[in-house]
Amino acid sequence: MPNTAPAIDSAAGVRAVRQGAAERGAVHVLQAGALTLGRAGKELADYAAMQAAGAPALTDDGSTPQDSAVMRAAMRAAAALRLPVIDHCEDFRLSKPGVMHGGAVAARLRLLGQPRAAEETIVARDIALARETGCRVHLQHLSAAGSVQMLRAARREGLPVSGEVTPHHLFLTDAAAAVYGVNAKMAPPLREESDRQALLAGVLDGTISCVATDHAPHAEAEKAAGWLEAPFGIVGLEAAVALCLTGLYHTGFLSLRRLVSLFTEGQRELLGLPVGAMTIGAVADVTVLDLDAPHCLKVAEFASRSHNCPYDGWACRGNVVGVFVGGKWTGVADRGL
Ligand SMILES: [Zn+2]
Numbered sequence: 441m442p443n444t445a446p447a448i449d450s451a452a453g454v455r456a457v458r459q460g461a462a463e464r465g466a467v468h469v470l471q472a473g474a475l476t477l478g479r480a481g482k483e484l485a486d487y488a489a490m491q492a493a494g495a496p497a498l499t500d501d502g503s504t505p506q507d508s509a510v511m512r513a514a515m516r517a518a519a520a521l522r523l524p525v526i527d528h529c530e531d532f533r534l535s536k537p538g539v540m541h542g543g544a545v546a547a548r549l550r551l552l553g554q555p556r557a558a559e560e561t562i563v564a565r566d567i568a569l570a571r572e573t574g575c576r577v578h579l580q581h582l583s584a585a586g587s588v589q590m591l592r593a594a595r596r597e598g599l600p601v602s603g604e605v606t607p608h609h610l611f612l613t614d615a616a617a618a619v620y621g622v623n624a625k626m627a628p629p630l631r632e633e634s635d636r637q638a639l640l641a642g643v644l645d646g647t648i649s650c651v652a653t654d655h656a657p658h659a660e661a662e663k664a665a666g667w668l669e670a671p672f673g674i675v676g677l678e679a680a681v682a683l684c685l686t687g688l689y690h691t692g693f694l695s696l697r698r699l700v701s702l703f704t705e706g707q708r709e710l711l712g713l714p715v716g717a718m719t720i721g722a723v724a725d726v727t728v729l730d731l732d733a734p735h736c737l738k739v740a741e742f743a744s745r746s747h748n749c750p751y752d753g754w755a756c757r758g759n760v761v762g763v764f765v766g767g768k769w770t771g772v773a774d775r776g777l
Pocket residue numbers: 501502503528580581627654
């Protein structure tokens with residue numbers, strides 16, 4: 441995602457990340473380009489140049505252009521280059537200054553809430569713009585039941601729209617705010633059980649084609665600032681597979697085939713990447729799973745330097761053992777997984 445400081449909104453920025461990853465990275469890294477300069481939502485970035493530098497998609501993630509005319513122009517330009525637009529659906533005029541979902545829990549905790557409509561209005565807008573411009577649009581980290589409904593209808597209509605969900609929106613609700621404090625503060629917020637059920641139904645019927653973590657590392661001091669000041673987001677990368685094996689596969693909710701697809705095929709289809717194959721002579725880009733190993737999530741043992749995560753102590757069944765990247769084994773066995 442290009443929502444770094446500074447934002448990755450130029451060919452030089454895309455190239456620098458790709459170079460760093462090629463020299464030092466343990467995994468393949470793809471760098472999306474920003475939709476607008478500085479992610480400010482006003483002027484379009486140079487899409488053709490960023491595409492030539494290797495950006496497979498465009499996004500202002502963390503925000504979306506609040507001006508619908510800017511988003512329309514962005515989608516027209518992206519469509520002309522066949523670049524997908526990855527969309528963080530949030531209308532700031534409706535979401536700010538809320539810090540969690542606007543429901544009974546927020547009222548009880550006396551915290552300012554964000555309505556579902558903050559997400560749903562942008563989902564509706566950008567489905568309409570996808571219809572008009574033909575742009576391939578991917579709706580990130582959906583949280584509200586109404587968004588799933590609109591995505592389902594758009595896909596039935598044959599529009600080039602897809603959507604994703606995070607493990608935290610699948611396995612937590614706004615009730616987590618009272619238990620995990622600021623480690624339950626994310627954008628979009630955790631919502632109610634009816635929303636969670638709608639997201640699960642969207643995963644089950646194929647409306648939602650990707651699981652993504654929306655991994656957002658923050659320093660301890662930042663998160664310690666309390667509900668109003670702490671930044672939005674949690675780290676989810678090292679827990680995602682264990683959580684989904686436990687909550688979606690071992691419960692019998694999804695087949696292993698479908699679960700693996702949510703982590704692989706959905707993303708590759710979006711970015712126009714070939715789907716890997718387990719055949720003789722093919723390059724091994726393979727994640728190796730132990731499906732049954734009991735695994736207790738310990739945030740202190742995460743490789744990430746950030747520990748803002750609500751899953752500490754959660755008991756899971758199954759986890760990643762290691763990965764082959766370009767044929768090279770990168771095990772995590774040394775960390776006892
Ligand atoms: Zn986002």
